[in-house]
Amino acid sequence: METTQAASEAAHAGASKRPIYYVWITLVVITGFETFLAYQGLELKVMLGILMTLSIIKASLIVAYFMHLRYERRNLVLTLMPAMLWVIAMLFMFFPDSIRLYELRPK
Amino acid sequence: MAGGHEAIGNPAAPLDAAGESVWSGGASPYAVPSKKFGMWLFIVSDSITFSSLIIAYSYVRLASPHWPRPFEFWPSIVNATVMTLVLLTSSLTMVLAVHAAKHGDRNRVVRWMLLTGLGGVIFDVLHIHEWIGLIEHGVRLFKNPWGAPLFGAAFFTLTGLHMTHVTIGVVYLTVVAIGFKRGKYTSDDVEVSGLYWHFVDLVWMFLFPLIYLLSAKTA
Numbered sequence: 001m002e003t004t005q006a007a008s009e010a011a012h013a014g015a016s017k018r019p020i021y022y023v024w025i026t027l028v029v030i031t032g033f034e035t036f037l038a039y040q041g042l043e044l045k046v047m048l049g050i051l052m053t054l055s056i057i058k059a060s061l062i063v064a065y066f067m068h069l070r071y072e073r074r075n076l077v078l079t080l081m082p083a084m085l086w087v088i089a090m091l092f093m094f095f096p097d098s099i100r101l102y103e104l105r106p107k
Numbered sequence: 108m109a110g111g112h113e114a115i116g117n118p119a120a121p122l123d124a125a126g127e128s129v130w131s132g133g134a135s136p137y138a139v140p141s142k143k144f145g146m147w148l149f150i151v152s153d154s155i156t157f158s159s160l161i162i163a164y165s166y167v168r169l170a171s172p173h174w175p176r177p178f179e180f181w182p183s184i185v186n187a188t189v190m191t192l193v194l195l196t197s198s199l200t201m202v203l204a205v206h207a208a209k210h211g212d213r214n215r216v217v218r219w220m221l222l223t224g225l226g227g228v229i230f231d232v233l234h235i236h237e238w239i240g241l242i243e244h245g246v247r248l249f250k251n252p253w254g255a256p257l258f259g260a261a262f263f264t265l266t267g268l269h270m271t272h273v274t275i276g277v278v279y280l281t282v283v284a285i286g287f288k289r290g291k292y293t294s295d296d297v298e299v300s301g302l303y304w305h306f307v308d309l310v311w312m313f314l315f316p317l318i319y320l321l322s323a324k325t326a
Contacts, residue, residue: 017206024199031191031315035184038320048165051316058312066198066305068298076137076147084151091162101170 023065030054045099146299150306153272157310160268161317164261168321175253176324177244183237187319190233191311197226198308201280201301208294213287216297220284223304227277234270238263262318269314272307279303 034054037047064070069077137144168174178184204219245252246259283300286292 017203020199020202024195027195027312028192031188031195034316034320035188038184038316038323039180039325041325044169044321047321048169048317051320052313055313055316059309062198062305062309062312066202066308067302073136073138076139076144079137080147080151084154087155088158088162091158094162094166095169098166098169102172105172 019065023061027058027061030058140295140299142295142299143302146302150302153306154310157268157313160265161313164265165317167255167257167261168317171255171257173254174322175251175255175258176322177241177246177251177253178319178323180323183240184319184323186233186237187315190230191315193226193229193233194308194311197223197230198305200226201304204284205294205298205301208287208297211294217284217288220280220287220297220300224277224280224284227273227280227304227307230273231270231277234266234273238266258322265314265318269307269310272310276304276307 034051037050042050139147178187200219201223204216204223207215207219241259241262246262248260248263249256251259279300283292283296287294287297
């Protein structure tokens with residue numbers, strides 16, 4: 001366990017703070033862009049797609065750099081991420097039905 | 108941990124860096140402390156909870172032709188954008204706290220962690236202000252003056268669950284900061300609390316555009 005802790009501390013202590021500031025600036029810029037996008041009058045489905053994509057990019061940056069997963073052992077990433085992403089992706093199967101409800105509703 | 112018995116069972120078993128067989132139970136396949144791994148497992152389960160709610164909300168949002176768009180640019184969208192910036196900045200200060208903890212700088216750790224907690228408090232205050240505004244306009248769980256009745260249920264459930272996480276996070280960070288200052292907690296505890304805080308930030312990165320921007324009042 002001591003080796004584990006030492007490895008973890010060495011990874012953090014050696015890391016430069018500069019990428020963290022770049023990531024923060026990127027996240028702020030994306031947030032500003034999202035707010036700008038809200039007033040461009042895009043179709044709802046298109047807006048939802050773009051906003052989801054931007055949110056996933058922001059989430060990936062937070063997980064990789066702020067949560068340090070980029071610097072962890074690959075074993076950890078492969079244990080945590082694929083199953084979670086698969087479960088979340090499976091939830092997307094409901095979306096076509098919501099669009100069907102909207103398109104085929106009585107007018 | 109278990110050191111010698113694997114040599115009896117299989118003397119040729121490969122050894123890890125600590126000189127223990129990987130089959131002995133003493134090796135750490137993820138090279139992270141168990142508390143950190145435990146927090147990651149919690150984050151995975153909690154992210155599936157939030158995903159279910161967010162996808163359920165998106166389903167209703169897409170399928171409802173008369174979804175309310177009550178959020179004016181001023182004050183609601185500006186307020187929510189400021190809340191987002193506050194959370195992002197609090198994540199930055201949390202990273203700086205973890206960095207200071209790994210360098211053993213106790214005073215800086217406490218300072219950065221309390222600043223992070225302050226970010227959480229500001230976020231909560233702004234959000235409660237938003238809630239009160241909507242409630243005063245007649246928004247309830249299953250009715251509102253504008254359109255699809257599920258708007259209130261979706262808004263209050265998603266943002267309420269998130270606000271609960273933020274509030275718990277503020278208490279958690281304060282306890283860890285004080286404990287670290289007194290020598291009760293280690294830099295690993297600071298890092299684990301940071302994981303939780305970044306996750307709270309991450310969830311808001313989905314809630315802000317989906318809840319606020321998709322319901323912004325446009326001309």
